[in-house]
Amino acid sequence: MSALLTTGDPILLASRIIRGFSNTTDWKMKAWLGLTLAVSIFCTASAQASSCATDEYFNNTTNTCSCNLTMYTSAGSPPPPTVQCLSGLMRVKVSKCQLESSKYDSANLHLLDSSCKGVRVVEGTALVVVSTNTSSHDCGNKLSVNNTHVFYSNNLTIPAKVSPSGLIARNNFTYTFSCSYPLNIPVSLATTLNVTMGGIDIPLPGGVGALMVLMIAYTDSTFTVPYTETTMDINVQDHLYVAVSMPDLDATTFSVLVTRLYATGTSDPNANPSYDIITNKCPSAQLGDLLTILVNGETVEARFKVQVFQISGMVNLYLHAEVEMCTSNPCNQVRTHDSEARATVCPSLRVRRFCSCTG
Template sequence: MYILRNREVLDQCLSIAILYLNDPTCKGTLKNGRLVFNYGSASKTCGTTLQNNDTHFIFKNSVGTMDGIGMISRAKGLNLTFFCTYPVIHFISMPIRIQATKSVITKDLSTEGSYQISMTPFTDATFLNTFSGNVTLEDQMYIAVEVTPFDSSQVALVLNNCWATPVNQSDSSTCWDLIINECPSPYDGTVKVFQNGNSTVSQFSFRMFTFTGFSNKIYLHFKVYLCLK
């Protein structure tokens, strides 16, 4: 969605009827003094381009005029380019210990875009039923990490690293690696990666454990990044 303040249009002496996005079929609707363009789904991109660099990927579009397509024009032109940027790398720490509820991290990135990363435990490799009940050392934990609200045909979530600590501190000196450079840790034979970098959801599993000399709580931490498909 893009919102154009009506004053910007009036200052240019332009009619909203001749304004459109990169795709001329995508026109705006005047709502409460603002011109609103709705787009963003896989079936309605409205000419949005998607680019990336080492640190961000960028959705880019522009508002322009469709007057003057014929031989002559006496109307003023307008071309306002706008974009939304998203950082591609994040270090994420789940604020709660492993338990049978969904944990959500919301990233509000000032002038940048915002998205959510959620972690959910499941009962088995089908990833259909969320885990319920107490966790025991005999349990194989099935974890799904998902980023929203991106289109999975354009953006994929990659778990680069995942590690556990006995306390809610990602830099704790006591830690255990589960995923290293997108692959199962060679030091833990119980880790299995089911899906990673294929869509907006990554899935893996490991057998539950505790840290010797600590409580029975473990906390998961991730280094994740987003990539264009």
């Protein structure tokens, strides 16, 4: 009989054991099988109930989680939605059970594109969440741009619930929401060969939205192998392949333009002196001969080849950039703006002079 104990399924296990017994003992095994089935059903129901939110209960009739409407007071309007402006994504959240208590149809919330519907999400309580990418081509989003920000807007429609008898006691509700993101974003490269990737979320005043900007130093022109913590120190006259990107940007609408690339001897991007490599979108007169612009202002990633140099009296080198996202074609026609937030994510690049010694 031990050979029969190889399956993890209790029902299959029981049926195999039953076939191995004589008729005189079949009733005992059938009773044991019935107990197994009952335990299995109970465990399944418990698992389903555990997926319910704190304002729901498990409905044994429908085998789903239903709202506990006794926890809410019916209102004449839907609960206020919460808008999240994330990097590359907008989310609108509404209390599912408060909607149902107030006679709104929680199953059919949608955006301007009615195919973009809400889904149930449990975050303690039950929510209806509708999401859309920050793209002018997604869910009917509307795009507008001024001198400093890009704005995405959409409408959330909350329909009234139709009762089983066909009565409607509420008006449909439309909520207009938007997210704004800055066009001009400074970023600093974490340029130590031990920590070469720098990234930062730049929050707007009021926390409306943020966009991620990355600077990454690569080992060669394929831009596939970044420097890692195990990479050796770099030498003067070696080359860095630097990429500045905004991975969540709508590539069909925007491009990334590095308007300034410069170096300092400390992690402070405002440190003096600073050494411009790119200034006003062009190679600088000071260090421009150390730079090759591969791509800038054409896609959501700018790429450069930089010959490594050392600041006299300094062991470490820090790279910083001022980045602009723009919609014009070509991107380099866009003018820079004076008001820019500052942010730094840096350790440093350790540079050592190359020398040939005899002795």
